[in-house]
Amino acid sequence: MKQKIRIGCGAGFSGDRLEPAVVLAEKGELDYLVLECLAERTIGLAQKRKLQDPTKGYDPLLERRIESLLPLLVQNNIRLITNMGAANPVAGAKKIVEIAQAQGLAVKVAAVYGDDVFAHISPETLATETNQPLSNSGELVSANAYMGVEGILNALEADAQIIITGRVADPSLFLAPMIHEFGWQTDNYDLMGKGTVIGHLLECAGHITGGYYADPIKKPVADMDKLGHPFADVSADGSAIISKVAGTGGVVNLQTAKEQLLYEVINPYEYYTPDVIADFTTVYLKEIGENQVQVTGGTGKAKPQTYKVSVGYKAFYLGEGEIAYAGASALERAHLAGDTLEKRLSPRFSDLRIDYLGNNAVHRTNFGHTETPYEIRLRVAAKASNPADAALIGEEVEALYTNGPAGGGGVRKYVNEVIGIVSTLIDRKDLKPQVSIF
Known part of the structure; x- marks a missing residue:
């Protein structure tokens, strides 16, 4: 088992810039590159595209991202994990293979799916937000569960170099390679919590490198025009150092890390994911060098018995x-x-x-x-x-x-x-x- 791996985040949402992922793949010395490209409305819109054309429903930027990244992934032996499959991971996987063949490259691609639970959702099912039947909202078009690491782990064990999923919880995309490489047990909720913290810190890409943090008066950030995206050197004990490629713009510091740690967190004692209920209150962040923040701590308890469905x-x-x-x-x-x-x-x-x-x-x-x-x-x-x-x-x-x-x-x-x-x-x-x- 490895003692350390490097995971980069090349995209934090569907419309994110393409160049930072290319820089990470070319110069980041990565083991894994993650592209997190799915949000709540994104998958609903993807389902609409799939209804209009059964060969579509994956991320609309998939072709452009893969065409630019694939030669670098193969050349530098980087494994890619992404939820660009959206409503149609199988079609997305086939499209990646088609692009590889056109470029004269050979890759093993895995599609992870099963999140589409539309057939299992009754219009009379109660909505979490309103406690009213789902049908009260309007005509239903999609229902996708937030899956965890299981399918990705199966794909990693099958030696897939590119793994494209549907709706998977954002931190799970990063947690899966940690489990795979370090041999973590998925019922070790202390380690699941630590890995989820790291995934949560990385998942929004440019957030933690100063993009959403920047304010030219109060919080100036240099070279925003070439903002870099982050990577983490993750150790087998669940600690990590978050940084970015040298020469790229932006900043990784204590403030950017704290802002991202609290992003979308309602209860820091109980952050629900499909893999663990993580506790962020024991996380310790330390600035150890220029554009280097060390992450330690974090824990968790048993994963919930239900999946959230969007x-x-x-x-x-x-x-x-x-x-x-x-x-x-x-x-x-x-x-x-x-x-x-x-x-x-x-x-x-x-x-x-x-x-x-x-x-x-x-x-x-x-x-x-x-x-x-x-x-x-x-x-x-x-x-x-x-x-x-x-x-x-x-x-x-x-x-x-x-x-x-x-x-x-x-x-x-x-x-x-x-x-x-x-x-x-x-x-x-x-x-x-x-x-x-x-």
Whole structure:
């Protein structure tokens, strides 16, 4: 068994930048590269794409990421673990093999699936958030359970170099190679907790290297244009040192590590994952060098007997329109436009929102600031039950070109179908991870 491995995180969400993962694969001297590309709404949208085309449903950036990474993964003997399979890991695995063949490369690819539990979810199942039947939310389109390490471990034992999964809990993507390489027992909840802490620190990629931390006044971060993504040197005792590739931008320090440690953590004593209920209160972070933070501590207790299930439903169609006003009386003219559209649209739309971007759109107030902005952008949005009604919002905004007030320009209009998300629970015994090798 190894005593130390290096795991890098090349993506923290589906739309993350491609270059940092390439830098990690080329210069990071990694054993494993993880691409964490899945979120709650992401998988609902992926299910929609799969319904429209059964050969799709994997991450829309899969081809571009794999085409750039594959030669480096093979050349540097790096194993890739990613949840870019989204709603269709098998199709994603086949696409990776197709890309490898086109590049003249040979790789063993494993698809991990079984998270799709749509067939096992009743519309009468209660939603965790509302304690009401799921069907009360709207037409259900997806139900995916947050799996743990089991399927990934099976793929690692099968010697797969690339492992593509569906909905797997974010820290599990990082915990699995630790278990595999160090021979940890999955019922050693102390080690499961420690590994989950490390995975949680890495999972958002640029968060811990200063991206989301940066503030040019209070927390300046250098070279944001070439922000690097993190890697961790993990030891068999469950400790780690988090850093980034030399020469990349950003920073890894005590502050960035603390911010990420607390990210999305409601109860630090009990952080639920499919593999362990982790306790973050015993974690100790220490800055031991430039861009080096040592992580020790963390523990856990027995994993829950249920899996969390993310359920997607058709929520509504969103109609939007934007127009800009500039110069003297910009805000006053924007208010006149907004008042005009409110009178026209409010009889038809019960949930209408009018924002003055640059003045009070985020906080719904300007906190008493009396300066008149030189330019303002009006945004009008409303929910509708169908795309035709939603389109009326943008059409009315566009009509302001000639129907006034004066000086409006730069109109944009959109109609989007919004997938909503609620959660429920499913018994562990009702789900069995599956693995296919290509």
